[in-house]
Amino acid sequence: MNARTLFTLFVLLLLTLFAWLNWGEITKPTSLSLGLTRVEAPLGLVLVVALALLSLLYLIFTVGLETAALLEIRRYARELLHYKKLAEEAEQSRYTELRRFLEAELKRLEEVEKEEIRALEARVEETLERHGNTLAAYIGELEDQLLRLLGQGGDKG
Structure with missing residues (x-):
């Protein structure tokens, strides 16, 4: 329980104790004016009942507010979960798209590399042949020079 609830319960306990200690005076009949007429009734009891009714109305109002707030929080949590799912799906879709792009780019680079290797091999072969x-x-x-030299040396000997 939070401090506000404990304080409210403490005040209600004090009021109940006060009413119990002064019950004789609370229930003593007195003449009360209702505007158009007068009646004999215990003023203290009328005030205690009015306080109890107001406290009950306040309790019902507070419970209603808390319930409405909890229902709204629950609705927001569901919406948040839904949007989280949508965001995860979108992110997964982006990852899949990025993977496809990278695979295509790698294949393209492999083809370019193969072409460059073929061109380099052709140039190397051409250079080797030349x-x-x-x-x-x-x-x-x-x-030819050796044969001429040998042929010249064989003519002299």
């Missing part, structure tokens, strides 16, 4: 041809030409020249 250097091979150049090397073969140099070897051919060296053989």
Whole structure:
């Protein structure tokens, strides 16, 4: 219980104790005016009953307010849960979309990489062939020069 409820209960307990201690005076009849007529009734008892009725009305009003507040809180909690689900679904959808985009981008990059590797292999083969041809030409020249040198040396001997 909170402090306000405890304080209210304490005050009601004090009023009840006061009424119990002074019950004889509360129930003593007296002449009361109702505006158009006069009646004999105990003034204290009339006031205690009025206080009890007002307290009961206040209690009913307070319970009604608390119930309405709890129902509203419950409705807000349901709405919040619904919006949380929607947000999670949207986030999951974004993750799925991002995953698809990244997979497509990776595939595209793989294709680009394969093309670049093919182009590089073709250039390497072309360069190797060109250097091979150049090397073969140099070897051919060296053989010719060796044969000439050997042919010249064989003519002298």
